[in-house]
Amino acid sequence: MNALGDRIAIIGCGSATPTPVMTNDDLAHLVDTSDEWIRTRTGIGQRHLASPEISLSDLCAQAASEAMKMAGLTASEIDLIILATSTPDDLFGSAARVQHLLGASNAVAFDLTAACSGFVFALVTAAQFIRTGVYRRVLVIGADVLSRWVDWSDRTTCVLFGDGAGAVVCQGTAEEDRLLGFELYSDGQQHDSLNLAYEGQEKSLKDGLRISQGTYQPITMNGREVYRFAVAKVPEVIEKALFRANLSTDDIDWLILHQANQRIIDAVAQRLKIPSEKVIANLEEYGNTSAASIPLALDEAVRSGKIKNGDIIATSGFGAGLTWGAAIFRWGT
Structure with a gap:
């Protein structure tokens, strides 16, 4: 085991949010709601929403770059990238694209999906790789663009969600384990309590062979x-x-x-x-x-x-x- 690989330190962080903002007053023009109603029930005053030309990967790369800068590391020094998201740009995953955008050519990258728990799950996953000495420097990113999966006519959900990304750099250390x-x-x-579910329509390809084709429905x-x-x-x-x-x-x-x-x-x-x-x-x-x-x-x-x-x-x-x-x-x- 790497002598520097059995303990973890969290040495840098970064974040990125889109510039466009949707206020509670703006939402009141879309659905039957008000600033007072939303603030009283949620505490939310506004949310940042990604425009069509901004991708989840773009936000991730911005947040990750800031985290690496704080940590004093270059992209080539990152060994592993874990992207916690439920809204990748590509259903196959977006971590590899983030790796490319960062120029982290030495890093392996994969997505992890655990919804709003995703960052905590990804942080714990990163720690296991460091503690076993497999990787020394791990970039953990939590990011979502849920505005693309919200029903903007449903006031019970559209008032809640915004878009953004946050990242931390975890590093193996010989000092105190900081996790x-x-x-x-x-x-x-309890899975039915919160869903972004697939909904398909039956399609027959030949006698006796049927499949389902469709897309994901709003939250x-x-x-x-x-x-x-x-x-x-x-x-x-x-x-x-x-x-x-x-x-x-x-x-x-x-x-x-x-x-x-x-x-x-x-x-x-x-x-x-x-x-x-x-x-x-x-x-x-x-x-x-x-x-x-x-x-x-x-x-x-x-x-x-x-x-x-x-x-x-x-x-x-x-x-x-x-x-x-x-x-x-x-x-x-």
Whole structure:
């Protein structure tokens, strides 16, 4: 095993969002809603939406470039790229295109799909490659363009989602392992609560041989069930990850949850008895950016000077699948 490959440090972050913005007042011209209605129920004030000429891969490359710059690495030094997304430009995956855009010619690249839990799942996956000494420098990207899969006439979902990308660079180190603990879960029994489902029509190719051809339908969600699920499961999974890290909630410097709904964020923090001044939230500006939401919030907090080297951060992603997970890490080197 590589002597520098059995511990992990998270040494750089970056993010990218499209320039065009859709405010709550703008949405009120599309559906029966209002700024007050949306803010009261979600905490969201606006969301950034990718124009037709902007691809998911473009956003990923921008975020990844910023993360590598902070880490002091060039693209040729990256060994592995893991892209967590549910909305690739190509159904076969977009990680390899991101690798090409970055010029990371020495890196292997693959997509990972776990919806809004994707970044946490990808971070934990990256850690396994580093801890076994297989790869030393891993780029983890969380990105989604859910605006392309929203029914813009459905006010229960179109008010929620925005587009963006966030990335971190993980590196093997001989020093303290900075991924302190994690816990991951899935429950397919509740998969109907949040879907971006395939819908096809039967087609007969010859006698006795039938297939289905179609496309994916807009997002559908049972908001009440997703809220109940998140408020119940997220505090529990964070506590389990803290137990694995031999830490308590008092040791947490910052809590960064998937930015789904401000009421969920507030309820989880209250159940964990984490004061609001330790909670990082930016969904008022960006809405729910799915797999991008945690690294996007992390990047803003690091660049603003809020998160400092050595701070302990508790993160948790939760969403379709249903999937949920938590990771506790110490920021920086």
